[in-house]
Amino acid sequence: MTAALTTYTNVAFQKFAKEEPNMSFNHAFPGFVRSPMLTPSTWYWKIPYYLVYPIFSFISVTPEVSGDIHFAALLESPPGFHSYNPKGKLMQYKPAEEETVEIVWEHTLELTERLHEH
Numbered sequence: 001m002t003a004a005l006t007t008y009t010n011v012a013f014q015k016f017a018k019e020e021p022n023m024s025f026n027h028a029f030p031g032f033v034r035s036p037m038l039t040p041s042t043w044y045w046k047i048p049y050y051l052v053y054p055i056f057s058f059i060s061v062t063p064e065v066s067g068d069i070h071f072a073a074l075l076e077s078p079p080g081f082h083s084y085n086p087k088g089k090l091m092q093y094k095p096a097e098e099e100t101v102e103i104v105w106e107h108t109l110e111l112t113e114r115l116h117e118h
Contacts, residue, residue, distance in 0.1 A: 010083070011096050011104045017081035024077040028070045031086025032060035061086075
């Protein structure tokens with residue numbers, strides 16, 4: 001599911017960037033962020049929370065640090081579509097073919113219009 005959401009977001013941003021060439025559209029992968037998802041009440045893995053949290057604390061960043069990194073990347077971003085990694089650096093992105101972008105875009109519009117009707 002995550003891969004599909006990422007793909008749809010990238011394709012949509014690619015389309016937006018083509019339609020608005022003077023604007024910047026950015027998709028950031030924040031990596032491990034110490035958010036409420038890491039609290040015991042939302043922990044859904046079979047691994048005991050007290051064993052995992054210290055490891056995540058060591059390899060993760062606070063929401064404030066992640067926000068600062070990606071806000072700085074956003075401010076420096078040139079027009080077009082760009083993907084950023086957890087450190088705020090540009091990631092390699094091979095744009096989807098124009099035909100694929102249009103197929104995914106039309107499918108998305110069809111689904112959202114159908115949802116709107118109900």
